[in-house]
Amino acid sequence: MTGGAKKVHWNSIHFVTSAQNKEQYPKLNASSGKPLVEVAFVGRSNVGKSSLINDVFEVKNLAKTSATPGKTQLINFFQIDDALAVIDLPGYGYAKVPFELKKAWGKNIQDYLERSSELSLIFHLLDIRHMPTNDDLAFFEWATFHKKKTTIIFTKVDKLKPNEKVQNAKKILSVLSNNDIEWLYYSTKTHEGQKEVRAILSKVINGTY
Numbered sequence: 001m002t003g004g005a006k007k008v009h010w011n012s013i014h015f016v017t018s019a020q021n022k023e024q025y026p027k028l029n030a031s032s033g034k035p036l037v038e039v040a041f042v043g044r045s046n047v048g049k050s051s052l053i054n055d056v057f058e059v060k061n062l063a064k065t066s067a068t069p070g071k072t073q074l075i076n077f078f079q080i081d082d083a084l085a086v087i088d089l090p091g092y093g094y095a096k097v098p099f100e101l102k103k104a105w106g107k108n109i110q111d112y113l114e115r116s117s118e119l120s121l122i123f124h125l126l127d128i129r130h131m132p133t134n135d136d137l138a139f140f141e142w143a144t145f146h147k148k149k150t151t152i153i154f155t156k157v158d159k160l161k162p163n164e165k166v167q168n169a170k171k172i173l174s175v176l177s178n179n180d181i182e183w184l185y186y187s188t189k190t191h192e193g194q195k196e197v198r199a200i201l202s203k204v205i206n207g208t209y
Ligand SMILES: Nc1nc2c(ncn2[C@@H]2O[C@H](COP(=O)(O)OP(=O)(O)OP(=O)(O)O)[C@@H](O)[C@H]2O)c(=O)[nH]1
Pocket: 043, 044, 045, 046, 047, 048, 049, 050, 051, 052, 064, 065, 066, 067, 068, 069, 070, 071, 072, 073, 089, 090, 091, 092, 155, 156, 157, 158, 159, 186, 187, 188, 189
């Protein structure tokens, strides 16, 4: 597109495929032939990844949600317009084992995160009600170490009073050993954060985030 930023319409959204390993990853290209920009949603099981994806794109059950942790066991790929690939990763932390990417979460997911040259952003979701678990911290450190651009999303903020929300965010951010981390609040009940996530995705697509 010439003369300005690529406009995202958010109206063509579809599920592409589920994959378990490298061989099954789809090659997602725009109609220009260039690979699509990829954004991944990562976090503890039950933190609200699938719900958030559905809410951001205003589709019911695009990504399957569940009250039972561990619902999403496959890497799910979605395509938005001619612009973006969205990846819903299985939640970590449902197995009660010490965090080790390979053990607790599957080598395939680590492979995906390390391999993808198109992966432009990781949204790391943390439940605003709880301090980060060791798994959360380990993932955050892993992403920092591997220089993966990461933005924190505090989920389920409707469950707290406004002042608790602010206090909890402060506390959680203070234990993440990274000072200039970008973050935002989200609620799928009130849609707080929806505009911000869309704005970030537009920037990612245009290479300005
Ligand atoms: N009140 C409230 N509940 C939420 C919110 N987001 C998600 N939930 C609930 O949290 C539960 C888990 O949501 P999912 O979206 O399935 O979580 P997930 O991270 O995809 O879980 P896995 O696929 O198991 O890793 C569901 O019962 C959702 O309805 C929110 O913003 N507010």
